[in-house]
Amino acid sequence: MxxxxxxxxxxxxxxxxxxxxxxxxxxxxxxxxxxxxxxxxxxxxxxxxxxxxxxxxxxxxxxxxxxxxxxxxARKYIALPDDVPAPTEEAHPVVDDLSQCLPRVLSELSAADRLAITFCDIEGRTQQELADHLGIGLPGAKSRIQRARRRLRARLVTACQVSFDARGEVCCFVPRPPLAE
Incomplete structure (x- = not known):
């Protein structure tokens, strides 16, 4: 040294x-x-x-x-018993089945709400792209999509009797057939 x-x-x-x-x-x-x-x-x-x-x-x-x-x-870890099942990577069948109800509920929303949800959530485009498409600012587009999502959720709860578990995840619903065309 x-x-x-x-x-x-x-x-x-x-x-x-x-x-x-x-x-x-x-x-x-x-x-x-x-x-x-x-x-x-x-x-x-x-x-x-x-x-x-x-x-x-x-x-x-x-x-x-x-x-x-x-x-x-140096943390001590406790070994799990052998009979504890390993976690599995499962899809959420309830959520997947909920897609049966979505077209009908979407058709019951206003055209503006339907556009916002379809544009951002279904087509996967950005909120900035929605703002550009509608000719409004980004904050306005963000507000619009959030309000549309709230109304969609409310319609799903009412129309399809969607229920949520303690974590806020979809646990069950009653399917509704799509509207006849």
């Missing part, structure tokens, strides 16, 4: 840093290991360490970060 300011800072704060780490870890050997990591990071700074305005604060910040990493890696 050839940088005097680094040597002086490490000597001045070693005891305080060791106490800080031991108090939080409980095991002196773990604290000493982390202290060595802090010193190595300081040594890697070489001459740049002398430019640090508050070496004590820098050393403690590095020690806190090393401590957080150590505690994160």
């Amino acid at each position: 050839s940088v005097p300011c680094l040597r002086a800072a490490l000597a001045a704060h070693e005891g305080e840093l060791r106490g800080f780490l031991r108090h939080r870890l409980g095991r002196p050997e773990d604290a000493d290991d982390l202290l060595q990591e802090v010193f190595i990071k300081a040594l890697r700074q070489d001459r740049r360490f002398c430019a640090i305005e508050n070496p004590r604060a820098w050393l403690f910040q590095v020690a806190r970060n090393a401590l957080a990493d150590h505690l994160r890696c």
Whole structure:
């Protein structure tokens, strides 16, 4: 270690840093290991360490970060019993079936609401494109699509008797056939 300011800072704060780490870890050997990591990071700074305005604060910040990493890696995990089923990637059949009801409910909305929902949600175009298409500003288009979505949701709840679970996801509904043409 050839940088005097680094040597002086490490000597001045070693005891305080060791106490800080031991108090939080409980095991002196773990604290000493982390202290060595802090010193190595300081040594890697070489001459740049002398430019640090508050070496004590820098050393403690590095020690806190090393401590957080150590505690994160040392978390204890509880093994799950073998009889717990693995999660599956299922489509939401209820939501997929709900598409039977959507054409009829869409046809019952106003032309402006139907355009906004079809344009952005069904065709996948952006709200900016909707604004350009309608000749209005982006905030107006955003408001329009949000109001149309609220009215669509209300119609789905009323017309198709859509129900939502505690998480707000569709859990069930009563299908309505499309209007005869």
